[in-house]
Amino acid sequence: MISNQEIKDLQLKLCDCNDQHAFAQIYIACMPNLLKFSKSIIKNNELAEEIVSDVFINVWQNRAEIGKIENFKLYLYVSTKNTSLNYLSRHFRKNVISLEEMSMNISMSPYNPEQLLITSEAVNKINFEINKLPPRCKLIFKLAKEDRLKYNDIAQLLNISVNTIDNQMAIALKKISSAINFNLKKIIH
Amino acid sequence: MYSSEHIWVMMARKLSNEASPSELAELEEYLRQYPEFNYSKEILQDVWNNKSSTNSQYAENRYKDLVQQMKNRGINKEIFIPTDHFIQPEETVKTTFLFKRRFLIIGTIAASMLAFIIILISKNSFELNSQIAEVQFKNEISTKIGSKSKLLLPDGTTVWLNSSSMLTYDKNYGNSIREVSLSGEAFFDVVKNASKPFIIHTAKLDIKVLGTAFNVKCYPGEKTTETSLIRGSIEVTLKDRQEKIKMKPNEKLVINNDEISTQNLVSSSTQSQTVIQKPIISLSHLSILKLDSTVVETAWVQNRLVFNGDTFEDIALKMERWYAVKITFTDESLKLKRFTGSFEKESVVEALEALQFSSPFVFSYQIKNDAIIISKHKNLNK
Numbered sequence: 001m002i003s004n005q006e007i008k009d010l011q012l013k014l015c016d017c018n019d020q021h022a023f024a025q026i027y028i029a030c031m032p033n034l035l036k037f038s039k040s041i042i043k044n045n046e047l048a049e050e051i052v053s054d055v056f057i058n059v060w061q062n063r064a065e066i067g068k069i070e071n072f073k074l075y076l077y078v079s080t081k082n083t084s085l086n087y088l089s090r091h092f093r094k095n096v097i098s099l100e101e102m103s104m105n106i107s108m109s110p111y112n113p114e115q116l117l118i119t120s121e122a123v124n125k126i127n128f129e130i131n132k133l134p135p136r137c138k139l140i141f142k143l144a145k146e147d148r149l150k151y152n153d154i155a156q157l158l159n160i161s162v163n164t165i166d167n168q169m170a171i172a173l174k175k176i177s178s179a180i181n182f183n184l185k186k187i188i189h
Numbered sequence: 190m191y192s193s194e195h196i197w198v199m200m201a202r203k204l205s206n207e208a209s210p211s212e213l214a215e216l217e218e219y220l221r222q223y224p225e226f227n228y229s230k231e232i233l234q235d236v237w238n239n240k241s242s243t244n245s246q247y248a249e250n251r252y253k254d255l256v257q258q259m260k261n262r263g264i265n266k267e268i269f270i271p272t273d274h275f276i277q278p279e280e281t282v283k284t285t286f287l288f289k290r291r292f293l294i295i296g297t298i299a300a301s302m303l304a305f306i307i308i309l310i311s312k313n314s315f316e317l318n319s320q321i322a323e324v325q326f327k328n329e330i331s332t333k334i335g336s337k338s339k340l341l342l343p344d345g346t347t348v349w350l351n352s353s354s355m356l357t358y359d360k361n362y363g364n365s366i367r368e369v370s371l372s373g374e375a376f377f378d379v380v381k382n383a384s385k386p387f388i389i390h391t392a393k394l395d396i397k398v399l400g401t402a403f404n405v406k407c408y409p410g411e412k413t414t415e416t417s418l419i420r421g422s423i424e425v426t427l428k429d430r431q432e433k434i435k436m437k438p439n440e441k442l443v444i445n446n447d448e449i450s451t452q453n454l455v456s457s458s459t460q461s462q463t464v465i466q467k468p469i470i471s472l473s474h475l476s477i478l479k480l481d482s483t484v485v486e487t488a489w490v491q492n493r494l495v496f497n498g499d500t501f502e503d504i505a506l507k508m509e510r511w512y513a514v515k516i517t518f519t520d521e522s523l524k525l526k527r528f529t530g531s532f533e534k535e536s537v538v539e540a541l542e543a544l545q546f547s548s549p550f551v552f553s554y555q556i557k558n559d560a561i562i563i564s565k566h567k568n569l570n571k
Contacts, residue, residue, distance in 0.1 A: 009469070017413060017443040017471035027255065028248040053255050057264060064500050064525045126236055144205045145237055151207050169201035170194055176236060177197075177229040 002029040003148075007073050014059075015067035023063075027056055030073070033147045034080045040102040040139065041084040051087060055079045074153045081157060099136040099158060106130050106142050122180060129179040133172055140165055141172040196223075200230060204237045331355040332373075335513025337489070342367075345380040346387065349490045352510040353408075374406040376490045379421075393444055395426040404487045411506065416442045417475055417486035427470070434472070441476075441486060445469040483531070494532040494540070501526045501552075504544075505563070512537040519564040523552055537561070 007029070013022035031052055038048035055076065059066060069075045088094045106127070130138065140158070143149045144165070149157070151165050199216040202208040208216070220226055332338045334353045341347055344363045350356055354373020362368070367387040379387045381400025389396040391407040393414045401421025407414040416425055418436045425434045425442055436442055476485040476497045488495035494511050496504050502524035505516040514537055518524055528547060532540050541554050541561070550566045 012445070012469050013471045016445050016469060017473075019443070019471040019473050021473050022471065024252055027252050028245060031248050031251060049251070053258060056255060057259060057262075060259070061264060064527075123239070144201075151202075151205065166198045166201065167194075169205070170197035173197045173201050173204075173233055177233060180229070180232050 002026075002073075004073060011066060011069070011072045014063050015065075018063065023056075023060060026059075030076055031056070034076060036104050036142075037077060037147075038080050038084045040104040041081065041097055042087060047087065048084070051083045052080060054083055071153065073149070074156065077147075077149070077153070077157050099139060099160070101135065102139050103135040104139065104142060106138065106146065125179050126176055129175050130172070133175060137168045137171050140168045144169060196226060200233060204233065329355065329357045333513070334510055337492075342369075344382065344385075347378040349376040351375060351406075351489050352513075371405055371407060373408050374404070374489070376402070376404045376487055378402045392428075393446060394428055397424045397426070398422075404490075406486075408506075411446065413443045413445055415486070417484070419475075419484065419487065434470075436472075439475050441473055443471045443473070488531070492533065496528050496530050498527045498529050500524060501528065501563075504528060508537065508540065512540075514559045514561050516561045516563060519562060523563060523565060526551060 007026065010019075010022040010026050013019040014026070034052050034055065035048055038051045039045060042048045042051065058079065059076075066072065066075075085097065088097065130141070133141065140154060140160075143154050143157070144151070151162050154160075154165055155162050196216070196219050199208065199212055199219070202212055203216055220230065330338070330340060330350065332350050332352050332354050336352055338350045339347065340350065340356070342358070342362065344367060346367070348356060348369075351374035354371070354375060356369055356371055356375060358369040363385070365385065367382070367385050368390070369388075370390040372392070377387075377389070377398075379398050379400050379402070383399055387398045387400075389398075389405060391405065391414060392409065393407065394416070396403075396405065396416060398421065401423055402419040403421070403423060404417040404419070405415070406417075416423070416436065418438055418440050420438050422438070423436050425436060426432070427434070427444065434442060477483070483491075483493070483495060485495050485497045494507065496507070499507075501518075505518070505524075508514065509516055526548070528544050530540075530543060530547065532543070535543065538556070545552065545554075552563050553566050554564075555562045
């Protein structure tokens with residue numbers, strides 16, 4: 001995931017220099033994660049794609065004003081959430097969604113040349129554990145780990161307290177860790 | 190003394206880069222007391238850094254779809270599609286395009302020379318003569334607001350100078366080195382001479398060329414300095430940071446003049462890291478009007494005033510120089526409206542009316558002498 005400084009540079013290029021290249025870079029860096037996020041609300045791939053497109057079209061059309069946005073990454077997530085919820089309320093007369101309903105799948109790549117400690121078998125085990133986490137816990141873990149959102153950003157985005165994030169992250173790490181320790185015991189014995 | 194829940198909270202905070210120095214110290218202390226957690230910590234670090242596989246090809250393909258969608262909706266007619274690293278136009282396209290451009294340039298040269306002669310015969314012959322004299326003996330040529338000028342430098346290099354711009358050069362120009370300074374906007378068609386490189390100095394950057402045609406826009410007080418390359422190749426040196434950028438044909442380099450706004454935005458973020466103050470640099474394609482493949486950046490050389498989705502604020506700046514008027518907005522939000530249009534012989538009133546016609550009920554204007562006041566259309570408030 002793109003760093004906040006990089007995204008800030010691209011944001012300025014887009015706003016001050018009308019840079020289409022910067023627009024493309026932001027899109028390519030952020031779209032996959034925004035799509036997953038929208039999908040967790042909408043539960044439909046095609047509709048989620050449409051929603052993310054709308055978010056970016058909106059960014060392009062209002063590019064002169066986006067320089068003023070302090071946290072552009074959070075802005076993209078909040079726009080995606082709002083656009084998704086608008087869609088739900090328009091088509092299903094439903095305008096709130098509980099965090100327990102926002103489910104998504106996470107899968108780590110089975111092989112990473114830089115990593116020394118985890119075998120592909122362990123990765124499968126970890127993936128299995130992560131996906132067994134309660135939806136809310138998994139969502140928070142995913143936004144912190146994959147999307148590299150700050151705790152404060154996650155709190156704002158999901159309307160929860162930082163304390164809740166602390167607790168949910170602790171639960172996720174404990175589960176993952178127990179999966180590996182289990183794995184370790186199996187190897188030793 | 191530690192609850193076992195707490196260590197997981199600390200580890201999560203450390204991984205997410207959320208831990209304060211005291212929390213990190215606390216975690217270290219805990220790991221010293223319970224070394225068996227070190228293994229979990231290492232593993233979790235690995236898990237954390239293992240990204241779920243994202244397919245960037247997928248995102249790029251979706252970007253192409255997005256561009257198509259925007260075109261269909263008429264949002265952006267000239268937005269380009271990224272291939273490889275975004276700006277590598279195909280060779281064949283480039284050559285046919287260049288051929289067209291050259292043809293146009295030759296046409297322009299002929300047309301403007303004809304115009305030159307006609308003017309010479311008809312009226313301002315005295316003034317023009319004095320201007321030519323200036324070119325030969327003095328080293329400063331400037332254009333008034335609302336007027337443009339074409340000059341031939343001693344080595345045969347042609348310069349079109351846009352309104353309220355100034356070109357200065359040394360008396361020894363062409364003897365050993367070809368150096369000029371520019372403030373404002375100019376289009377250069379530089380005669381090739383490998384032994385005497387042609388160098389343009391502006392407030393923000395220097396441009397070194399061998400033989401080429403390109404446009405430079407560096408008006409004082411404007412947000413950006415723009416360099417647009419039509420053909421050949423040039424090397425741009427940024428004064429603030431001794432960095433050199435080689436440009437290829439059909440590329441446009443925009444750098445931000447206004448570092449204060451950049452700094453404000455960076456320092457306003459709560460995580461104020463070391464604030465590096467450097468200009469924003471952007472390398473992109475030239476904008477080409479679909480209608481007749483006019484290159485927007487250099488249309489002024491052909492005596493055309495072209496806007497391509499520009500903000501009203503930028504358009505007003507261009508119109509002020511073009512028509513020698515002063516434009517003020519009564520409403521800030523109008524400055525952000527965007528228009529596309531191409532004007533040739535239209536008067537300032539005709540141009541404003543055309544803009545009004547293209548987006549009805551957006552603005553109204555009043556003209557008093559050379560001052561134009563643009564305000565929100567009454568119906569817009571409804």
